[in-house]
Amino acid sequence: MSRFPYCLCNQISQRLKAHGIVEQFDAKVNGKIEACLRLLDPITTESGNEDKKLNSGKICQVIDQLVELPMEHQIYDIIDAAGSCGITLKEICERLGIELKKSHIRLVNLCYRFGMKVQEEQCLKSKANRVWISKNFNPEPEVGLICKLDENKTLNNVPDSSKILSEFETSTTSGKLDDPAKLEDRGVGAELSCVSPRNTESNFVGTSADLQDLVLDRRSTVSHCKSVSSSVEADNAPSGAFPSDMLKPFSTGPNQRYASLSLSVDNTRRANRILERLKDERFILKSEINRCLICFEKDKSTKVDRKTIDRILTKLQEQEKVKCITVHSPVISEYSRTKDCVVVVHPSMSLTPELFDEIQDRIRSFNCYIHSKSASHQKNDLLLPVMEGIQKNQSVIVPDGQASKAEAMRANGFVLAKMICAKLLHSFIWDCLHRSTSHIDVLSSKKCAFEGTDTPHSSSKLFFLEATIKEMPVELFLKVVGSTKNYEEMIGKCKMDLHLSDLPPEEYKFLMDAQATGRLSLVIDILRRLKVFLFTVELNLSLCFKLE
DNA sequence: ACCTCCCACCCTGCATAGAT
DNA sequence: ATCTATGCAGGGTGGGAGGT
Numbered sequence: 001m002s003r004f005p006y007c008l009c010n011q012i013s014q015r016l017k018a019h020g021i022v023e024q025f026d027a028k029v030n031g032k033i034e035a036c037l038r039l040l041d042p043i044t045t046e047s048g049n050e051d052k053k054l055n056s057g058k059i060c061q062v063i064d065q066l067v068e069l070p071m072e073h074q075i076y077d078i079i080d081a082a083g084s085c086g087i088t089l090k091e092i093c094e095r096l097g098i099e100l101k102k103s104h105i106r107l108v109n110l111c112y113r114f115g116m117k118v119q120e121e122q123c124l125k126s127k128a129n130r131v132w133i134s135k136n137f138n139p140e141p142e143v144g145l146i147c148k149l150d151e152n153k154t155l156n157n158v159p160d161s162s163k164i165l166s167e168f169e170t171s172t173t174s175g176k177l178d179d180p181a182k183l184e185d186r187g188v189g190a191e192l193s194c195v196s197p198r199n200t201e202s203n204f205v206g207t208s209a210d211l212q213d214l215v216l217d218r219r220s221t222v223s224h225c226k227s228v229s230s231s232v233e234a235d236n237a238p239s240g241a242f243p244s245d246m247l248k249p250f251s252t253g254p255n256q257r258y259a260s261l262s263l264s265v266d267n268t269r270r271a272n273r274i275l276e277r278l279k280d281e282r283f284i285l286k287s288e289i290n291r292c293l294i295c296f297e298k299d300k301s302t303k304v305d306r307k308t309i310d311r312i313l314t315k316l317q318e319q320e321k322v323k324c325i326t327v328h329s330p331v332i333s334e335y336s337r338t339k340d341c342v343v344v345v346h347p348s349m350s351l352t353p354e355l356f357d358e359i360q361d362r363i364r365s366f367n368c369y370i371h372s373k374s375a376s377h378q379k380n381d382l383l384l385p386v387m388e389g390i391q392k393n394q395s396v397i398v399p400d401g402q403a404s405k406a407e408a409m410r411a412n413g414f415v416l417a418k419m420i421c422a423k424l425l426h427s428f429i430w431d432c433l434h435r436s437t438s439h440i441d442v443l444s445s446k447k448c449a450f451e452g453t454d455t456p457h458s459s460s461k462l463f464f465l466e467a468t469i470k471e472m473p474v475e476l477f478l479k480v481v482g483s484t485k486n487y488e489e490m491i492g493k494c495k496m497d498l499h500l501s502d503l504p505p506e507e508y509k510f511l512m513d514a515q516a517t518g519r520l521s522l523v524i525d526i527l528r529r530l531k532v533f534l535f536t537v538e539l540n541l542s543l544c545f546k547l548e
Numbered sequence: 549a550c551c552t553c554c555c556a557c558c559c560t561g562c563a564t565a566g567a568t
Numbered sequence: 569a570t571c572t573a574t575g576c577a578g579g580g581t582g583g584g585a586g587g588t
Contacts (some may be wrong), residue, residue: 264554287576305556306577339563367564367575551588558581568571 043222075110079133086119086132270304271312273320278346283359285366286313286324286342313344323347327359357531364525412490413475414482421480422526428476432468469520470501470508481520483511 023038078092089107108129111118117137119130270293277284277292284292286309293304300342341363349355415421450511475494477483483490493503500508512520 267555289574302556308555311554549588551586554585555583556581558577558579560577562576564574566572566580568569 075107076114076133079111079116079131080136082132082136084136086117086130086136088130089129092131243309267308267312267315270309271316271321274312274316274344278322278344282349283343283345283362284357285359285362286344288366289313289344305472313342320347323349325351327356327363361529409478409482409485411487412478412483412485415479417525418523421523422530422532423478424476425523426527426532428472429463429468432471433463465524470499472500474498474500474503474511477511480523481512481516483516485511 025038032347070157075092078095079087082203092107099391108118109133117132119133123425273293273296274289277289289309290304290306293309297304312323313322317324323346325343325345328340329341340357343359345351345355410416472480473494476488476495477500478490500511503511
């Protein structure tokens with residue numbers, strides 16, 4: 001038998017005292033002073049003028065007070081008193097002084113026997129089940145939208161309490177709520193046996209078709225996982241020409257029991273926002289999602305974590321509502337390196353080179369926006385005019401304190417005009433790939449995947465950028481990238497018709513320092529934006545470009 | 549009681565832009 | 569060249585909840 005809760009005992013005694021049925025007094029019990037209760041005679045406390053009827057009513061009232069209300073009635077009263085706000089199971093347990101863990105089965109059984117509405121909600125770091133009695137329930141529209149379940153599993157529409165119980169039978173695992181045999185007799189046990197316990201959060205009827213089955217049952221989750229991974233390989237995997245990898249679906253790990261867990265209400269709402277945005281835009285950067293959700297939830301005391309977003313995206317991928325791809329982007333300051341960016345696209349979106357180009361432009365402008373924004377915070381400048389569509393380019397030559405260096409570079413032949421540099425570099429690479437010398441064949445490693453097809457890229461050639469740059473003549477390097485090294489020495493190398501690959505490693509490192517790498521990256525980025533290059537990753541994920 | 553998972557928070561390292 | 573501010577990503581941590 002369970003321990004009678006002290007809190008509940010206190011409540012009852014207070015009630016009895018308030019009604020003048022008992023009084024509290026101190027008595028010596030086993031040598032210790034203890035608070036005791038003394039029963040007052042209800043009849044003798046009343047005036048002798050009262051008629052029998054009144055006395056009879058009072059007696060009934062007293063009996064009502066003396067007879068302890070069933071716990072379930074008290075719970076019902078508490079939920080009823082909570083009105084339209086509802087109350088969490090945790091709060092109920094706190095009020096009654098009972099343990100949530102031990103009473104959970106009893107509570108959920110009760111809620112569904114009385115046809116109450118239960119909704120899971122995120123409370124700080126933990127989840128909580130909030131309950132309403134049906135007449136007080138007024139669902140939040142958005143939540144209603146995103147939590148629709150199969151009609152057959154929608155508790156609101158199922159007056160048959162046996163069915164309701166049968167759903168909870170699965171959630172409580174112990175099967176103590178009702179006789180399982182009865183469920184089998186009614187033929188609902190098999191149907192509902194696959195219902196995830198977390199499905200109980202979603203007993204609302206909504207209208208959104210998009211997220212109808214966001215909450216999955218165990219079987220469907222597993223099957224979706226399989227189908228996602230296979231479709232990724234077969235249908236959605238980008239051809240070698242695309243610089244992307246599909247994000248692998250979330251691994252459920254060794255413990256499958258959590259595989260079926262659905263998203264919480266908060267996360268479902270976040271998923272809804274992502275899907276809404278994806279409707280309007282062809283793709284979204286993961287970083288954008290992060291900022292967007294934080295912006296939406298700025299009223300909340302907590303900020304959505306990136307890993308939470310990862311989980312949401314994984315879930316959406318499992319349900320084939322989105323497709324996550326990793327796009328490798330050239331690092332603006334270092335042409336031979338890439339930075340990965342996860343991009344969310346609609347599953348129906350075909351991954352064309354144009355789309356990747358668009359994504360890379362977005363990544364670039366997003367990074368520009370982020371950093372210019374952070375930089376603007378440092379400045380105290382207030383209202384500056386905004387030039388829409390105009391982006392400030394990196395300055396290659398720092399005028400202050402480096403005039404002499406800039407002069408040295410110009411003396412070595414450095415061309416200030418970026419477009420001229422871009423044209424020079426493009427011409428060089430074009431010549432490289434179309435010459436038939438043996439060392440060039442190594443650069444033009446193989447014909448690109450599009451060759452021979454009827455796509456507009458049929459003349460594309462794949463090449464290793466870093467290797468191609470190393471074949472650059474020193475003279476061209478001095479024009480396009482520039483160097484502050486001694487003019488006479490550089491002229492000597494030019495006259496010898498040396499290439500960068502001919503230089504000793506130390507000298508190459510000196511020429512291709514951080515600044516030079518940045519300047520070269522800038523020129524390469526211009527060519528990429530002009531669609532002259534198509535950035536790609538191929539051949540053991542080496543950094544490659546396609547020359548159009 | 550223990551384990552696992554979810555979640556938010558924190559720390560660290562890196563990249564970038566602007567100021568000095 | 570160095571410093572500062574900002575943002576992002578990866579990894580670690582601890583609290584809470586649910587399952588065994």
